[in-house]
Amino acid sequence: MNTPEDLKYAPTHEWSRRDDDLVVVGITDFAQDQLGDVVFVELPDVGETFSAGDAVAVVESVKTASDIYAPVGGEIVEVNEALEDEPERLNESPYDNGWIFKLRLADPSELDNLLDADGYERVAEEES
Amino acid sequence: MNYLPHTPDDIAMALRVIGVDSVDELFADMPKALRKPDMDLPSGMDETSLLEHLRGLAAKNKGGGSSLLGGGVRNHFIPSVTPHLALQSEFVTAYTPYQAEVAQGILQATFEYQTMMSELTGLPVSNASMYDGASSVAEAALLAVRQAKKHNKVLISSGVHPESREVAKTYLKPLGIEVVEIALDNMITPQPEVDDDVAGVIVQSPNFLGYIEPMADLANAAHDAGALFIAVCDPLSLAVLKAPGDYGADIAVGDGQTIGNPVAFGGPHFGYMVVSDDLLRQLPGRIVGETTDEEGKRAFVLTLQAREQHIRRSKAKSNICSNHQLAALMAAVNLSALGPQGLRDVATQSVHNAHSLAKQLAGAGLEDAGFKVEAEPNFFNEFVLRSPVPAKALRRALADAGVQAGVPVPSAYGLGNAVVLSATELTTQADIDALIAALQNVGQPAPKQVEVAYD
């Protein structure tokens, strides 16, 4: 399982990358592998505001659908519209081309609640 | 009668294999208090007695096959070939086509059905069918609210079938969605005020009374306010009338009985739902899609299933699970049997007969008795006849005279005593003559007991 050291993780399988006051969010390599071929991503609207733990987006494979939760609270400032036509980006490049949305961070201290790579791998191993 | 293959030896052998002494032992998990309930049910019957019983019940019905009764469902011509093909036992006794490899028959037939409904409605994306027209209207309203997100109001024309409006309210009320009715003005829907919080505007054309609505104008009014426009149409009428896609409707729904299913005391028929590309992901119910198999051959599968209840569970777009596959298949076979010209012929002759009926009624000297045909605005194959006696009493009096006609118009329409009359391509001059004669009799000074009994 590929779990980059420089990212923060939620136990619900989202990764977060801080970029000043923004946080980029996607799903982990482990999550995309468990889901199988992603066929559709339901994106939030730019401008919507979420609290940490709210369901923000939905990722569908042929036989399952999973909610994507906000790892931290904030306002959606950008979504990866390329996923509408190329949902397979989530499988092929989960940490890069497959990012899902960017939040404007409401409270930076919420990032401290997230897991580091080691902590997340332990969570993932328990589920696999 | 039963349908069990088990001989006493079979049962003994099976019990031995399972390792129990009796069938009752298999039910040991059931609390004793529950076992062997006292049920007031008759004993079973052999096939001859059974058929006699059912035929006896059927014989108590009178006047079946009338072509003068409408109100959403009508007796239309169904060629013999339609039920022969659609009701083959492979189609009748199959389950939902989850194993695509052994369900190409139903999957392909459904793909073809979706194409036909798309052609009729002028909209691109059809599901595999729904329960009936009324529940399809309710599901369309729910779809509009989902799509519009924060908007929580739906406008529905009173021209929409009263039963469809009732069902929409049943579905929407518990979710806190406001359903506002638009009253008709001279039999059709006036231009409504559409507020910003309206998610959808629902209009039926031809409407419940039979008249053709100004759909293009109504669609514009909805769209100007950012609401979806939902057209409710008898699919038979779409053989000749403008398609919902032509006037910009976002969703077309309706009951599909008229294009290939018998009236059957109201069901099973099927509902259809066809939507614009934008609404594809919000569409409830099953959908069949085309793909290829391992060898590159064309194949059909149920697709976009991640929207559905068996995967999304509490987050599904709807709880709808089944469709009305077999009834939809009847329609698909029937549309193929009729073809575009046959369907047009059926629709045209229905229109012709209905207008002929209206004209003959208007010329039959019934005004003095208090009857009045509402021949304006344009109607398709149903229209209103105002009556001097209450609608149900009129229907009963006609039935007593051997004529099955006159769907009562609910009093909420403000038309006083009125019924909807209908004609199809099967209506004959003899049917029309019988109706006129019966109306003339009703028009005579009524015997007292009729008014007392049925008022």
Next chain:
Amino acid sequence: MTKLAPKPHDVTTKTSDNFPLIFERSRSGRRASAPPKPADTDLAALLGADNLRDTPPALPEVSELDLVRHYTQLAHRQFSIDGNFYPLGSCTMKYNPKVNEETAKLFNDVHPYQDPSQVQGALELLYNLQHDLAEITGTDAVSLQPAAGAHGELTGILMIRAYHEANGEGEQRRVVIVPDGAHGTNPATATMVGYKVVEVPTGDNGEVNLEAFKEVLGDHVAAVMLTNPNTLGIFETNILEISRLAHEVGAQLYYDGANTNAIVGRARPGDMGFDVVHLNLHKTFTTPHGGGGPGTGPVGVKAHLRDFLPAPLVKKTADGFDLDFDLPHSIGRMRSFYGNFGNLVRAYTYIRALGKEGLEQVSAMAVLNANYLRVRLKEAGFPIPFDRINMHEFVAQPPEGLKAIDIAKALLDYGVHPMTVYFPLVVKEAMMVEPTETESLETLDAYAAVLADVLRRANDDPADLLHAPYQTPVRRPDEVTAARNPVLRYRPSEPV
């Protein structure tokens, strides 16, 4: 059943290998039927020129024989109960008697808006069926209106909501409890009625975990939805206690009737304490599944809920039978007219054919067959996660290292339908088998033999099953592409 020897074959596919669509058989000017010839009619004058469509719908144009060939060949590309053993768990794919089809036809031309005096036979049948289903479910009143099981659920939960509202507890009770093994329709239905869903876990014995159930119970709960026997095919032995606990906090108990075939004629949901019961007439009562519907999902209720039923019911009067709209708290209509009447005729025919004793034999033989097949599958090498006496169905698993989907696909080559796979969700790689009572022991033995053969092949060549089936009209269609790039209707490749 035929045992085919599956042979992998190398194929290069050509477009001409595609089975044609009816649209591809179409030739302009062909016709398959002759409706009454229309009179000369000026549609523009009668309907308004602006109201007419410019181009006709592009429906198929085929001769009658082309039409017959097309749909007959499509039928040949389709498994069905009539042709194949079809032991889908939770679906009750039993034989659908032919006499039902004969009796249903007797009512085809009865119009729903005829005066009640003209349709006394149809109304009497509905009245009798209301009575029979109330007796079978142990309830006091039955609505025949719902068009499917899920529609029955919606009806039932709407009624429960209306009931709590009438008692002034509508705001307080916002939660519906369902077991984690429940059918997906249960949580979907609760959400559709505006309720929050709370799942209660399955215990080690395959039943609802009673302690966990007590923890989530309270006076905020509107309803508890249960299937009994549950989706593992196990009878909830604590059902009377569950009922007592639910009612103690004022919740209503809802019976999902999907598994009624296990208990019909032998135990009644109403006696177990259920307040609302839906039945799937297309399961227990032999109305055909039709390739996905129409189903029919009547709802029975205890007396305190009668007035909340959707109108109309059918009542008996001094003069005969009539529609009864007098239901003061009715939730309103659930659909048009009086339900899927044709299916109501079929179910009534079935109930009256079997009678009381016959129905009792149905559940007896359904449970016998399911237990017999469980033992046979275990002998064939399939683990049984809850290995105890089951009711009408049971859940097996593939041996370690194999996937349920590959076993399912392999079965197709033998002319038998797979069991339900990947449901219930509480068992990994679940294979849920429901043979039903109308199958003979020889058929069950043959199915077990086929499954043993599948395991043998997997053992001999692990890659073999991954590409199965080999002999079906198409093989492992690409569902990913279908969902990523939906093609949902035919478009001619060039302008016609």
